[in-house]
Amino acid sequence: MLDARDFELLAAIQLGLPISPRPYRDIGLALGMTETEVIARLTVLKRIGLIKRLGVIVKHRQLGYRANAMIVWNIPDAFVKEIGRRISQAPFVTLCYQRPRTLEWPYNLYCMIHGKDRDTVLQQLEQLGADCNLDRFDRQILFSRRCFKQRGALYRTPEPAAPAELAHG
Amino acid sequence: MDEIDRRIINALQTGFPISERPYLEAAQALGLSERELLERLETLLQEQTLSRFGPLYDAEAMGGALTLAAMRVPEERFEEVAGIVNGFQEVAHNYARRHTLNMWFVLATETPEQLRDTLDEIERRTGLTVYDMPKITEYFVGLKLEA
Numbered sequence: 001m002l003d004a005r006d007f008e009l010l011a012a013i014q015l016g017l018p019i020s021p022r023p024y025r026d027i028g029l030a031l032g033m034t035e036t037e038v039i040a041r042l043t044v045l046k047r048i049g050l051i052k053r054l055g056v057i058v059k060h061r062q063l064g065y066r067a068n069a070m071i072v073w074n075i076p077d078a079f080v081k082e083i084g085r086r087i088s089q090a091p092f093v094t095l096c097y098q099r100p101r102t103l104e105w106p107y108n109l110y111c112m113i114h115g116k117d118r119d120t121v122l123q124q125l126e127q128l129g130a131d132c133n134l135d136r137f138d139r140q141i142l143f144s145r146r147c148f149k150q151r152g153a154l155y156r157t158p159e160p161a162a163p164a165e166l167a168h169g
Numbered sequence: 170m171d172e173i174d175r176r177i178i179n180a181l182q183t184g185f186p187i188s189e190r191p192y193l194e195a196a197q198a199l200g201l202s203e204r205e206l207l208e209r210l211e212t213l214l215q216e217q218t219l220s221r222f223g224p225l226y227d228a229e230a231m232g233g234a235l236t237l238a239a240m241r242v243p244e245e246r247f248e249e250v251a252g253i254v255n256g257f258q259e260v261a262h263n264y265a266r267r268h269t270l271n272m273w274f275v276l277a278t279e280t281p282e283q284l285r286d287t288l289d290e291i292e293r294r295t296g297l298t299v300y301d302m303p304k305i306t307e308y309f310v311g312l313k314l315e316a
Contacts, residue, residue: 016223088308
């Protein structure tokens with residue numbers, strides 16, 4: 001199980017790894033851990049999925065991704081898991097979730113396609129519809145118009161805070 | 170950003186070694202020197218092409234809670250309502266979308282109870298209905314955006 005030192009480590013690197021030749025040694029120096037301990041703990045945190053990934057976190061709009069569509073479908077409950085799995089395998093799909101329907105909003109499957117131009121996104125969506133046989137279901141395409149706010153959500157762990165980030169728009 | 174920067178971004182979105190000399194290993198895989206990789210990462214961070222170089226945590230596994238919420242905001246009140254919503258530190262993302270449900274935002278809080286409280290407070294302060302659309306299932310996606 002995780003202990004206090006794991007949380008200290010998570011808090012220490014949440015805003016980024018040192019950009020230096022021995023980053024894990026440098027983190028350890030600040031926390032009173034050896035480089036070996038830092039490496040061992042991070043390896044476990046990664047393996048159990050608390051750290052989803054390690055590396056560059058991009059600002060997608062800075063890379064030119066401005067045609068970003070959220071597509072929602074109304075899929076019968078009996079098929080939604082299978083279709084969700086298939087949609088999530090398309091290389092251009094960046095997020096895929098099942099969410100509850102509400103009275104006014106009957107859609108239960110959501111995915112995002114981040115694109116540099118709208119035509120490409122619409123073509124990809126058409127391909128997805130054909131590959132996963134989705135054309136029989138009601139859907140809506142919601143392109144983002146403006147991004148008002150985007151930051152990594154900061155979580156306070158027992159010690160402060162861990163970022164989680166979703167590229168939603 | 171040049172071709173080498175693009176290769177760095179593409180390669181290091183999928184993983185970074187946990188070893189004594191991780192930048193050296195990553196640089197060798199890219200055919201670069203360790204020093205060049207370090208310098209380029211520094212520059213990409215300074216230019217804010219990258220928001221971060223480091224970990225992406227599983228917020229829920231850390232005990233936090235997330236949800237997606239939407240509102241139907243009258244066009245003439247859009248700026249005012251966006252100001253109110255963005256003022257909540259629990260709001261991590263907020264996007265205008267082309268639809269009658271025209272404002273979509275992600276909330277992140279330390280506990281599930283705080284989510285409900287925050288949604289209620291947003292309803293109270295804006296006088297508008299907030300549709301809460303928490304996730305039921307997250308399908309695995311290897312999120313990667315080619316630079």
